[in-house]
Amino acid sequence: xxxxxxxxxxxxxxxxxxxxxxxxxxxxxxxxxxxxxxxxxxxxxxxxxxxxxxxxxxxxxxxxxxxxxxxxxxxxxxxxxxxxxxxxxxxxxxxxxxxxxxxxxxxxxxxxxxxxxxxxxxxxxxxxxxxxxxxxxxxxxxxxxxxxxxxxxxxxxxxxxxxxxxxxxxxx
Amino acid sequence: xxxxxxxxxxxxxxxxxxxxxxxxxxxxxxxxxxxxxxxxxxxxxxxxxxxxxxxxxxxxxxxxxxxxxxxxxxxxxxxxxxxxxxxxxxxxxxxxxxxxxxxx
Numbered sequence: 001x002x003x004x005x006x007x008x009x010x011x012x013x014x015x016x017x018x019x020x021x022x023x024x025x026x027x028x029x030x031x032x033x034x035x036x037x038x039x040x041x042x043x044x045x046x047x048x049x050x051x052x053x054x055x056x057x058x059x060x061x062x063x064x065x066x067x068x069x070x071x072x073x074x075x076x077x078x079x080x081x082x083x084x085x086x087x088x089x090x091x092x093x094x095x096x097x098x099x100x101x102x103x104x105x106x107x108x109x110x111x112x113x114x115x116x117x118x119x120x121x122x123x124x125x126x127x128x129x130x131x132x133x134x135x136x137x138x139x140x141x142x143x144x145x146x147x148x149x150x151x152x153x154x155x156x157x158x159x160x161x162x163x164x165x166x167x168x169x170x171x172x
Numbered sequence: 173x174x175x176x177x178x179x180x181x182x183x184x185x186x187x188x189x190x191x192x193x194x195x196x197x198x199x200x201x202x203x204x205x206x207x208x209x210x211x212x213x214x215x216x217x218x219x220x221x222x223x224x225x226x227x228x229x230x231x232x233x234x235x236x237x238x239x240x241x242x243x244x245x246x247x248x249x250x251x252x253x254x255x256x257x258x259x260x261x262x263x264x265x266x267x268x269x270x271x272x273x274x275x276x
Contacts, residue, residue: 056248
């Protein structure tokens with residue numbers, strides 16, 4: 001179990017996967033592409049959670065499982081922990097990562113200072129592309145939690161890059 | 173001597189059953205594994221209140237039958253490992269060490 005792969009390979013693979021699904025496989029159907037990417041993430045999260053929970057004792061409740069995702073799972077994947085965890089104690093958790101590793105290599109087209117030549121549609125397109133890249137980690141979180149017995153829905157929020165938040169809503 | 177190993181998924185679906193004795197005992201071993209699934213569910217739903225055993229993955233001796241002892245191990249993803257053995261003088265600690273080796 002000691003094989004290693006370089007991080008830039010992973011980055012390139014993920015970017016290429018998103019671009020292939022969006023531009024070649026489901027060229028005019030972004031919702032289908034998003035769902036396929038999220039399904040790939042679901043499989044990956046499912047299998048990774050099996051591997052990473054091998055040694056540890058069982059979880060007592062949902063909060064323990066979410067804390068496992070924030071600490072151990074995230075450190076195995078991204079070599080850091082989730083920076084901020086918020087909950088409303090009614091089944092919704094917000095996991096905030098202030099420097100999400102897979103988005104650090106992505107440029108953000110800042111709107112120019114004068115503001116006159118920036119078009120809202122271009123900014124919206126950039127956000128759409130970036131949100132495509134977040135379906136995979138959302139799928140990973142959903143797959144990991146489902147394998148631990150917690151069905152949920154995960155969405156991502158990128159209002160201020162490179163920080164990004166994942167909102168986990170547990171299905172009752 | 174271990175006579176049967178079973179891996180059961182989280183919906184109690186059998187993933188792998190292997191018995192290591194003669195063929196005529198195989199059905200009986202399958203029945204024993206099937207019954208032990210109920211015991212696992214009982215142990216999980218009514219945990220003994222003592223601290224160190226509350227969330228252990230290794231469930232220990234599930235129940236002894238006439239010739240066999242049945243041990244159980246439950247992972248975080250609700251996959252159950254059932255071990256049926258005929259050793260009369262095997263200790264808990266030995267079995268506890270063997271199961272993680274089986275997983276890897």
